[in-house]
Structure formats: C-alpha cells, structure tokens
Amino acid sequence: MSANEQSSGMGTVEYIQHHLTNLCAGDCDPITHKGVGFWAWHLDTLFFSIALGTLIIVVSWRLGKNLSTDTPSGFQNFVESIVEFVGGQVKDTFPGHNPLIAPLALTIFIWVWLMNFMDLIPVDLLPVIAGFVGIHYLKAVPTTDLSTTFAMSLTVFVLIVYYNIKIKGVTGYLKMFLFHPFGKFFIPVNIVMALIEELAKPLSLGLRLFGNLFAGELVFLLIALIGGTMATGLAALFWLPLQVVLDLGWLIFHLLIITLQAFIFMVLTIVYLGMAHVDEH
Amino acid sequence: MNITVTLIGQMAAFVLLIWFVNKVLWGPLNALLTDRQKRIADGLAAAEKGKHELELSEKNAKEALHQAKLQAAEIIAQSEKRASDIVEESKTNARTEGERLITAAKSEIEQEVNRAKEQLRSQVAAIAAAGAEKILRREIDQHAHDDLFKELASQI
Numbered sequence: 001m002s003a004n005e006q007s008s009g010m011g012t013v014e015y016i017q018h019h020l021t022n023l024c025a026g027d028c029d030p031i032t033h034k035g036v037g038f039w040a041w042h043l044d045t046l047f048f049s050i051a052l053g054t055l056i057i058v059v060s061w062r063l064g065k066n067l068s069t070d071t072p073s074g075f076q077n078f079v080e081s082i083v084e085f086v087g088g089q090v091k092d093t094f095p096g097h098n099p100l101i102a103p104l105a106l107t108i109f110i111w112v113w114l115m116n117f118m119d120l121i122p123v124d125l126l127p128v129i130a131g132f133v134g135i136h137y138l139k140a141v142p143t144t145d146l147s148t149t150f151a152m153s154l155t156v157f158v159l160i161v162y163y164n165i166k167i168k169g170v171t172g173y174l175k176m177f178l179f180h181p182f183g184k185f186f187i188p189v190n191i192v193m194a195l196i197e198e199l200a201k202p203l204s205l206g207l208r209l210f211g212n213l214f215a216g217e218l219v220f221l222l223i224a225l226i227g228g229t230m231a232t233g234l235a236a237l238f239w240l241p242l243q244v245v246l247d248l249g250w251l252i253f254h255l256l257i258i259t260l261q262a263f264i265f266m267v268l269t270i271v272y273l274g275m276a277h278v279d280e281h
Numbered sequence: 282m283n284i285t286v287t288l289i290g291q292m293a294a295f296v297l298l299i300w301f302v303n304k305v306l307w308g309p310l311n312a313l314l315t316d317r318q319k320r321i322a323d324g325l326a327a328a329e330k331g332k333h334e335l336e337l338s339e340k341n342a343k344e345a346l347h348q349a350k351l352q353a354a355e356i357i358a359q360s361e362k363r364a365s366d367i368v369e370e371s372k373t374n375a376r377t378e379g380e381r382l383i384t385a386a387k388s389e390i391e392q393e394v395n396r397a398k399e400q401l402r403s404q405v406a407a408i409a410a411a412g413a414e415k416i417l418r419r420e421i422d423q424h425a426h427d428d429l430f431k432e433l434a435s436q437i
Contacts, residue, residue: 103303151291
C-alpha cells in the first residue's frame with residue numbers, strides 16, 4: 001500500500017493526523033495547519049465540494065438537453081428513479097406544497113452522497129497524487145469537514161426560521177418558544193426547552209453527518225495502517241491480504257453508510273421544514 | 282469549530298447548487314414525469330373509450346344485420362305475393378278480353394244477319410214488284426203502290 005511510502009519516517013499518529021488535516025490557506029497555524037481565524041480557507045474542501053457540485057450541474061445540463069418523454073435512455077431512467085424517489089419522500093412527509101422543498105431535498109441527497117463517495121476512494125490515492133504537484137495536505141472528503149456539514153445544516157436552519165416566521169408570523173413563532181411544550185404556566189422552562197429543541201436541529205444535522213463520515217474515514221486509515229506499518233518482509237504475505245479483505249468489507253459497509261447518511265440528512269431536512277410549515281397553535 | 286470563510290463559502294455553494302439543481306434537474310425532469318403521467322393516463326382513458334365504442338358498434342352492427350335480414354325476408358314475401366297477383370290478374374284479364382271478343386263477334390254476326398235481312402227485304406220488294414209487273418203486264422205506278430210493297434216486304 002502506498003501508505004508505506006507516504007508515511008515512511010512518520011509514526012502512526014502522525015500518519016493519521018496528517019490525513020485528517022485540511023489544506024489550509026489564510027489564517028492558519030503554521031505548525032498544526034489548523035484554521036485559527038475567520039479567513040481560513042480549506043482549499044481542498046472547497047475544491048472537491050464545488051467540483052462535485054459542478055459535476056452535478058454539468059451532468060444534469062447534458063441530460064436535460066436530450067430528455068425524452070417516450071423513450072428514456074438508461075441514464076435518464078436512473079436519474080428519473082432518483083427524482084421520483086425524492087419526490088415521493090417529499091410527498092409523504094411534507095405537509096402542504098412548497099416548490100422549494102423537493103429541489104432542496106434532491107440537491108442534498110445527490111450532493112451529500114457524492115461528497116460522501118469521496119470516502120470510498122483509497123485514502124492515500126488523492127493525497128499522493130497531490131503530493132506530486134506540491135500539495136502536502138489534502139482531505140479529499142468534504143463531508144469530513146465541519147464547515148461543509150454545518151454550511152448545509154445552517155442553511156437549512158435559516159430556512160426553518162424563515163418559514164416558521166412566514167407561516168406563523170413573528171408573534172406565532174415567539175409564542176412557540178413561550179407556550180411550548182408545557183403550556184403557559186412554565187414560560188421560563190418552555191423558553192429553554194424550545195430553544196434547545198430548535199438549536200438541536202442544525203447541530204444534530206451537521207454533527208451526525210460529520211461524525212459518521214469522519215469515523216468512516218478513520219477506519220479506512222486504520223485499515224490502511226495494517227499494510228503500512230506491519231507489512232515488512234515476509235509478514236507482508238499475511239498482513240497485505242488481511243488489509244485487502246478488511247478494506248473490501250468496510251467499503252461495502254460504508255457504501256451503505258454514505259447512502260444512509262445522505263438519505264437521513266435529506267429526510268430530516270424535509271421533516272424540519274415540514275414542522276415549520278405546520279401551524280399547530 | 283470556528284466560523285471561517287470556508288463555512289460561508291460552502292453555504293454559498295450550497296445555495297447556488299440548490300438553485301441550479303432546481304433549474305436544470307428537478308424542474309425539467311419533474312415536468313417530464315408529470316407530462317408522461319398525464320400521457321399514460323390519457324392513453325389508458327382513450328383505450329377504455331375505444332373498447333367501449335367497439336362494443337357499442339358491434340352491438341349496432343348486429344342489430345343492423347338483424348334488421349336487414351328481416352327486411353329482406355319481407356321483400357321476398359312481398360315480391361312472391363306480387364308475382365302471384367300478376368299471374369292472377371293476367372288470367373282474369375285474358376278471360377275478360379276473351380269474353381269481350383266473343384261478345385263483339387256475336388254482335389257483329391247479328392248485325393250481318395240484320396243487314397242481309399234488310400237487303401233481302403229490299404230485293405224481295407223489287408222482285409215482287411218485277412214479278413207483279415210481269416204478271417200484270419201493265420203499267421203500274423210503283424209510287425202509288427209503294428205502301429203495299431213495303432207491307433209485303435215487312436211480312437217476310
């Protein structure tokens with residue numbers, strides 16, 4: 001495994017830390033390469049997420065140009081089934097009608113899935129390629145960066161607040177904090193509870209996706225370490241096949257996880273926005 | 282976690298992507314799917330309608346056939362009746378014509394007989410006159426004895 005060449009002269013801890021460090025520009029710590037101020041650009045995160053977003057746009061564009069009602073091609077069928085699946089989810093869980101919800105859910109599902117999919121690319125492949133062109137830090141999975149997951153969850157949060165105020169009015173929204181969940185005699189408790197409930201939405205959304213993908217990436221790194229650190233001499237005959245088998249197992253399992261996480265993010269977004277649309281008082 | 286420009290950038294990218302996906306993927310595909318759904322529903326409805334119409338026209342055709350058969354039978358019966366009528370009529374005509382001819386011939390014969398009688402009468406008168414003349418060998422005024430001759434003639 002390339003981990004061997006890459007991490008020669010590096011300990012296990014350094015190897016993992018190196019892999020989990022973003023390519024930072026701007027306000028960054030020169031030693032740890034972590035962002036320290038507002039102007040910290042995670043170039044790898046931005047690059048991969050925007051590249052995948054562009055991929056979605058370009059592919060959709062090309063597909064959209066030769067759509068056929070009567071004789072859909074293979075790829076159109078595939079995309080249609082995704083669109084119908086997402087549309088069905090929105091129809092089932094979202095009360096009323098809002099033309100923004102379905103495209104939002106579809107975007108989340110496809111984009112998050114593609115960004116998660118970067119996790120399945122061998123952990124050392126992209127950093128090694130980047131190393132050849134002089135980039136020494138690269139975290140290829142945008143969803144293992146809190147900036148990405150919170151960017152999405154905060155955008156959803158903004159939409160939640162916007163639709164809450166739009167549907168219930170400012171007073172209606174404030175009343176929700178005052179008289180929910182325990183009625184008008186427990187206003188201080190209600191404020192705390194409702195505030196926690198509201199803030200937990202973006203926090204859980206962002207942290208769930210980040211945590212799952214970060215942990216998945218870490219397991220891939222640990223599996224890669226089997227070959228990287230223990231495969232010396234004849235022992236490699238034992239450790240390398242083990243690494244391949246474990247890697248394959250985790251890949252298959254992780255394929256499920258990335259789809260599931262993309263799906264959960266999408267469904268929770270629909271549910272949260274649906275709650276914002278229901279005037280329950 | 283720090284709030285960094287990366288977060289802001291990702292948010293902007295996310296919002297832009299939602300906009301683009303709505304424009305180039307969700308919008309056209311959803312319109313297409315709705316259109317297809319409508320077409321299929323229309324097609325099924327048309328098929329159902331066509332089936333119904335087929336049944337109806339089959340029923341109509343059966344009825345028309347039945348009617349035509351009935352009419353044909355009626356026409357045949359009528360024409361048979363008409364043919365026998367014609368035969369009957371011509372028979373009657375022939376008979377009356379024959380009778381008429383017979384009557385005409387009879388009356389002609391009678392007329393001929395009468396005319397011959399008349400002729401005979403006048404000739405008898407002349408003969409009688411001539412006979413008388415010869416017998417008497419006298420001049421007799423034919424006019425003066427005309428009444429007598431006529432009486433003689435009528436007794437024939």
